[in-house]
């Protein structure tokens with residue numbers, strides 16, 4: 001399933017690949033969310049296929065479009081940007097991406113200036129208060145450097161004027177959540193605690 005609706009948001013599932021293997025990721029235990037939503041892609045859709053699906057869903061009736069999981073959307077950043085441009089030109093919708101913040105590393109370039117005008121909100125999974133906790137929770141392909149990469153991506157997104165949200169899942173302790181809240185406050189961005197049983201996929 002490429003597009004799926006939750007409430008008044010339309011979600012786009014562009015890849016099942018990820019640079020992390022988070023212990024709380026619902027990909028490890030489920031094929032999807034809700035009834036009949038199979039988010040395992042048989043093959044990754046092209047931009048044209050995603051756009052064709054958006055048209056079937058009449059995307060303009062939704063309040064926002066969200067690039068999300070199952071997987072890390074910015075492993076296909078060029079596809080995401082092409083589709084986001086279409087969404088902006090066709091429906092003028094707010095566009096959000098839920099990302100693990102490894103897009104620059106995956107693309108081998110700083111993509112953040114290219115996101116301006118295409119994405120309104122970049123919601124980045126902070127997940128942990130420090131490198132060691134991040135690696136323990138996320139088992140990142142880049143090791144503890146994945147934490148630094150994610151924070152650098154968040155800073156660069158803020159610098160280019162994007163609305164940045166740093167999020168954690170409530171699988172860490174209240175004290176650790178507060179430490180994460182402080183990281184977001186120091187960066188001057190919004191902080192969000194996601195519930196483990198929330199309705200958004202990873």
Ligand code: SF4
Pocket residue numbers: 018019020021022024025026027069070071072100125138202
């Ligand atoms: S929770 Fe997100 S970042 Fe973590 S493994 Fe799942 S898709 Fe990747």
